[in-house]
Amino acid sequence: MSILELTHFIDNHWIPSVSEERFAVIDPSTEEVIAWAARGDAQDVERAVQSARRAFPVWRDTKPRERSALLYALGQSIRKQADDFARWEAIDSGKPLARARREILSTARYLEFYAGAADKFYGDTIPLGPDYVDFTLREPLGVTAHIVPWNFPLNMIGRSVAPALAMGNTAVVKPAEQTPITALKLAELMLELGFPPGVYNVVTGYGEEAGAPLSRHPGVDGITFTGSVEVGRLIMRAAAEHIRPVVLELGGKSPIIVFDDADPDHAAAETVKAIYSNTGQVCSAGSRLLVQEGIKEAVLEALVERSRQVRVGPALEDPDIGPLVSDEQYQRVQGYVEIGKQEGARLLLGGQRPAERERGFFFSPTILDDVHPQMRIAQEEIFGPVLAVITFRTEEEALEIANGVQYGLVAGVMTNDIGRALRMARGLQAGQVFINEYFAGGEETPFGGYKQSGFGREKGWEALYNYTQVKNVAIRIR
Secondary structure, three states: OEEEOOEEEEOEEOOOOOOOOOOEEEEEEOOOOEEEEEEOOOHHHHHHHHHHHHHHHEEEOHHHHHHHHHHHHHHHHHHHHHHHHHHHHHHHHHOOOOOOHHHHHHHHHHHHHHHHOOOOOOEEEEEEOEEEEEEEEEEEEHHHHHHHHEEEEHHHHHHHHHHHHHOOEEEEEEOOOOHHHHHHHHHHHHHOOOOOOOOEEEEOOOOOHHHHHHHHOOOOOOOOOEEEEEHHHHHHHHHHHHOOEEEEEOOEEEEEEOOOOOOHHHHHHHHHHHHHHHHOOOOOOEEEEEEEOHHHHHHHHHHHHHOOOOOOOOHHOOEEEEEOOOOHHHHHHHHHHHHHHHHOOOEEEOOOOOOOOOOOOOOEEEEEEEEOOOOOOHOOOOOEEEEEEEEEEEEEHHHEEEEEEEEEEEEEEOOOHHHHHHHHHHHHHOOOEEEOOOOOOOOOOOOOEEEEEEEEOEHHHHHHHHHEEEEEEEEEEE
16 A cells, blocks of 8 residues: 655635645554645644634625535535545544445444534524514534544534534544544545635644634634643643634543443443443543442353453454553553553453553553442543453442542442432433443533533534534514
8 A cells, every 4th residue: 555645725725734744644454654644733733724714704604505506515525425435534543344344334424414514503583572583593603623533533523613614614634643534535525525714724733833823813713622631731722822613522430330230241241332332432431330239240251241241453354442642641651551450450351461462552452340439440431442340339439439539420320220220310420321331322421521521512513513603683663
């Protein structure tokens, strides 16, 4: 396979960095260079934002049904090329080929969903009495910045850019430096379909060199960011300088709470899905297993057996889980396993590179038992296939442990008691609660966090509010 040469996409043109510098993009399955990408900085961001600003009046005034048609056509084009997109996503990020394809099809679904919303997001009329006509207009923000993580490279673009464009905004995307390929492949499709120049712009580069200038640019009217709490704070500070709205989806330390009336094998199967999907590199991963003491032995037996069957391998071989995205991430995950053992946790499974994998950033499915709720491995986001097992006795104790972290993204509950399920759903400090199936829902269901997991909601109808502002018009009838 030849090495790709990637440039920025600005104003419907392929443009190298002003500095002419580049950086290497690595296949995490092989540790080989697969692309050289333009190393963007503030000068490149300036060009992209100015392009988006010029395009905004044109795109805003494009009839909603025409914006809808373009977005729908883009979704259909992605479906037709899903296999090609999936292959690039797998090579770029390390995710198994089948999973990559599902995520590509999900991206198409986002575009189709928000295409349908473009001409259906109405304002309101407000009754002030017979002497007035009062109504609201939903107007786009303007230029929106989308700083995208590496764990779902194209899917996250679909999740935020699709509603932004549907509402008449323009976009500047800064993909993660580890995974820039599909953001630019999407630009190729948009160019073919006739999207106006400047509606969608991509600047590749490092966070501190390209992402930071984008987040503090005075020409940006709204920012969407998915990533760590630390960087989220920096984004908020930058946005505060110009009083810009932000949508933040940050970290998670999500619990899976298994009560003793649940089926042990089903609970184990859902836990495997919750913690190992995408090699655990998911903000909403179920990384804490809270299991009631009466069922713990049965659940752990089933969990260990299922975990041993998880196939780890290169993305293009379509295993159950691929490598971690980078050596940096590998070192982070390995470090947390060592911390857990030092804290007194008992290693039940994994904890290292699979013996048969000499190259690539592979990490075995890992289970740590006898975890205390205040241990670092129970409090801090690891972002890898590492599960912390905590025992509880009562429903009240389970709720206290589940809520006893700084995060509040999602939570899972396994029980056959509907009253208990609803009590837990009400009491859990999380933006989404899964009952008896982890990762339930879809592109239509709102997603976002409580506490330090962020604020704002993406996905579903709720996301449209992120990319509009309300104008009230009051008319006195004379």
